[in-house]
Amino acid sequence: MIKKSLLVWLLIIPLAILNGGLREKVIIPLIGTGYGYPISGILLCLLIFIICLIFIPRIGKGTSKNYWQIGLLWLLLTIAFETIFGLFSGNTFSELLKAYNITTGNFWLLVVLFTGIAPWLAAKTRKLI
DSSP states (O other): OHHHHHHHHHHHHHHHHHHHHHIIIIIHHHHOHHHHHHHHHHHHHHHHHHHHHHHHHHHOOOOHHHHHHHHHHHHHHHHHHHHHHHHHTTOOHHHHHHTTOGGGTOOHHHHHHHHHHHHHHHHHHTTOO
16 A cells, blocks of 8 residues: 555645646736735645545555555655755755745645645545545
8 A cells, every 4th residue: 555655645746846836937926925825735735635536546445544654654755855855956944944834824834734634534535444
């Protein structure tokens, strides 16, 4: 299950990158950061959930604990990827931490947390558990 779930997580990366591009090039110029960041965060959560609904059944039938483990793995991988990608892109660690401050309107923390529960939620929705 874990190996297959990693393949599903890999599908989320390009969606997140495209979502960020859409946010910076279209959403924020149209409506500003006040609404742009929250809309982008909600959109990414929705995309992650759709990916989970489609592919969680292909991972295999597991227990509730299995899906929580997958979610925890995805959460940790997401944080690691975002940190490494951000640092290699020239951002400082301090700048990366700003994305986790929900009071600025950036929903990244919620996206990361949702990534952690999405496998379990999709499995529950699909009645696999």
